[in-house]
Amino acid sequence: MALTAGQIVEAAHGLVTRYGVQDVSMRRVAGELGVRPGALYYHVPNKQEMLRRVARRVLxxxxxxxxxxxxxxxxxxxxxxxxxxxxxxxxxxxxxxxxxxxxxxxxxxxxxxxxxxxxxxxxxxxxxxxxxxxxxxxxxxxxxxxxxxxxxxxxxxxxxxxxxxxxxxxxxx
The missing domain is CATH 1.10.357 (Tetracycline Repressor; domain 2)
Incomplete structure (x- = not known):
């Protein structure tokens, strides 16, 4: 199954909900999804953009x-x-x-x-x-x-x- 931006945002949202913003990293999101961190960068260029997308989802x-x-x-x-x-x-x-x-x-x-x-x-x-x-x-x-x-x-x-x-x-x- 191919990784999507939506899956990344969903995983990041779950991590923010459980641990807070400071404990969320690209590496941690990748671990949550069972992929290498580099796989995330195809869909999300950096942590700030990932958090922006999580915020849009929350709001x-x-x-x-x-x-x-x-x-x-x-x-x-x-x-x-x-x-x-x-x-x-x-x-x-x-x-x-x-x-x-x-x-x-x-x-x-x-x-x-x-x-x-x-x-x-x-x-x-x-x-x-x-x-x-x-x-x-x-x-x-x-x-x-x-x-x-x-x-x-x-x-x-x-x-x-x-x-x-x-x-x-x-x-x-």
Missing amino acids: EPLHEVTDEPLALLQRLRQLVLALPDGGDLILIAYSLDPELPPVPALRSGLLLHSCTPAEAEETAAILMRYALGALAVEQNSLLFGQSDPAASVRYERGLLALLAGVRNTVSSP
Whole structure:
């Protein structure tokens, strides 16, 4: 049976789920698949691209969503926090792929709130940077045994403040 990119991403996703991003390597994925590491490079050029594809797979439920921006980013939080090192995974992937879900759906939602295309583009980038940073901090705190019961409230308040700022900017003369 021939190796496929989908099999590589599936194996990498399983390893990220079990061990976290830092413990996933091309060699480990190859071992999981029972092939030599060189066999992976025909389908995936490097670890970063493999992780980007894993992130796209994780975020697939956010690909074409019609939720309001706040609800969409709350769903992002659920998906990210469900995965060990999910914040780190998505940060890596977003730095490589600024069109990672939920960005297109987020821009579409912002356009429905009277944003121009340029404002929607900029606001989506700001919201993603805030959300991913907040989620990475929250998840790393959890990994180090520092539970923060107010984390979800702070996350939502930050998003609401950013969205209110967008509404004020758009409605200002």
